[in-house]
Every structure is written in structure tokens, then in C-alpha cells.
Amino acid sequence: EVQLxxxxxxxxxxxRSLKLSCAxxxxxxxxxxxxxxxxxxxxxLEWVATISTRGTTTYYPDSVRGRFTVSRDNANSSLYLQxxxxxxxxxxxxxCARHSNRLSFDWWGQGVMVTVSS
Amino acid sequence: DIQxxxxxxxxxxxxxxxxSIECLTSEGISNDLAWYQQKSGKSPHLLIYxxxxxxxxxxxxxxxxxxxxxxxxxISGMQPEDEADYFCQQSYKYPLTFGSGTKVEIx
Numbered sequence: 001e002v003q004l005x006x007x008x009x010x011x012x013x014x015x016r017s018l019k020l021s022c023a024x025x026x027x028x029x030x031x032x033x034x035x036x037x038x039x040x041x042x043x044x045l046e047w048v049a050t051i052s053t054r055g056t057t058t059y060y061p062d063s064v065r066g067r068f069t070v071s072r073d074n075a076n077s078s079l080y081l082q083x084x085x086x087x088x089x090x091x092x093x094x095x096c097a098r099h100s101n102r103l104s105f106d107w108w109g110q111g112v113m114v115t116v117s118s
Numbered sequence: 119d120i121q122x123x124x125x126x127x128x129x130x131x132x133x134x135x136x137x138s139i140e141c142l143t144s145e146g147i148s149n150d151l152a153w154y155q156q157k158s159g160k161s162p163h164l165l166i167y168x169x170x171x172x173x174x175x176x177x178x179x180x181x182x183x184x185x186x187x188x189x190x191x192x193i194s195g196m197q198p199e200d201e202a203d204y205f206c207q208q209s210y211k212y213p214l215t216f217g218s219g220t221k222v223e224i225x
Binding site: 037044045046047050059060061062095100102103104105106107108109110111 | 150152154161162163164167168173205207209210212213214215216217218219
């Protein structure tokens with residue numbers, strides 16, 4: 001069974017950094033594009049980052065480009081999100097998600113909460 | 119960026135009723151449209167991909183249709199477990215974008 005388990009969330013001050021991790025199991029990790037999607041409290045879904053199978057290509061929306069970096073370790077079936085210069089508007093639940101071959105998200109983790117506040 | 123306009127924002131339906139949710143895109147997306155269900159406190163769950171393809175394990179009362187810039191999700195015969203938020207997402211090009219969501223409640 002596919003499992004995606006996020007970790008690394010918490011409370012962080014504005015301007016500081018945080019790194020999220022996602023441990024994947026139950027599928028051949030290096031065959032899939034992977035992504036991060038976030039959801040602010042009581043709000044909708046926002047795509048945050050995508051990384052190609054070998055990690056050579058990454059994609060970001062303007063809202064996080066230059067501040068967030070997605071990476072992966074295929075040997076350990078792990079996905080990461082390095083978040084720098086955090087802002088209050090980055091407060092959200094962050095989900096690790098697997099891309100299908102058509103860039104929809106066919107599996108999601110349980111999510112990890114990130115709160116940016118002084 | 120492709121803008122997603124999802125409607126209605128909320129709806130209330132009786133058990134057994136058929137409901138539809140619409141998603142309009144700001145440009146054509148060649149049927150690269152997915153629908154997700156998110157129950158309270160849970161992660162989103164893929165229902166439909168490529169506009170009309172049912173994800174494995176999803177009940178057949180869910181169906182998707184549409185083309186060009188207009189897409190819809192239909193629930194044929196509301197069940198108690200269908201009470202949730204529903205989101206559309208275009209998978210046509212980056213940046214990937216979602217609709218604002220529809221809250222579906224049982225009357």
C-alpha cells in the first residue's frame with residue numbers, strides 16, 4: 001500500500017527557515033514525479049512545488065519561488081521541502097503528494113502543520 | 119496562470135439526490151482536469167482524472183464530464199459519506215491551480 005508520511009512541521013518565527021520531510025513507501029519512488037501542496041486554515045488547496053523523477057527539474061509557483069526548494073533522495077525514498085524566509089502567509093498544512101502521469105495527485109500524505117508567527 | 123472558477127461555493131442535498139459541481143477554466147486545458155474529495159480533517163482524495171476517468175476504488179455514482187473550458191462533477195444519488203469539500207484542479211500546465219472548492223452537505 002502506498003504511504004506518504006510527512007514530518008518536520010511546527011511553529012517558526014517570520015524570516016526563519018524550516019525543512020519538511022516525506023517518507024514514501026509501497027511504490028517505486030524513483031518512477032514518480034512528487035509534489036508539495038499546502039492548505040491554509042479553512043482555505044483551499046495551493047500547489048507549492050514539483051520535482052522530476054531524478055530531481056533534475058523543479059517547478060514552483062511565484063508565491064514561493066526563490067524561498068522554497070524541493071529535493072529528493074531516491075535511495076531512501078524521501079522528499080524534502082526547504083522553506084526559507086518564511087512569512088505569516090506560509091502558515092498552512094503541507095501535504096506530500098504523488099503525481100500521476102497526467103500531473104494530478106493520486107496519493108496524499110496526512111499532512112504536517114507549519115505555523116509562522118512571532 | 120490558468121484561473122479556475124468553481125461553483126457553487128456550497129450546496130445542500132438530500133440523500134439520493136443528484137448534484138453537480140462546475141469548474142470553468144480561463145483557457146482550454148484539453149481535458150486535463152482532476153476532481154478531489156476532502157472530508158473534514160482528512161487529506162484530499164483523487165476521484166476523477168483527465169476530466170472523466172474514475173480513479174480506482176471510487177464509487178461509480180461519481181462521474182466527470184466536460185471539455186474545453188467547462189467541466190463538471192456529478193454525484194448520482196447522494197450518500198451520507200459524500201458530505202465533504204470538493205476541489206477541481208487543472209493538470210494541463212504549470213503553475214498547477216485548484217478551484218476554490220465546493221462544500222457539499224446533507225440536508
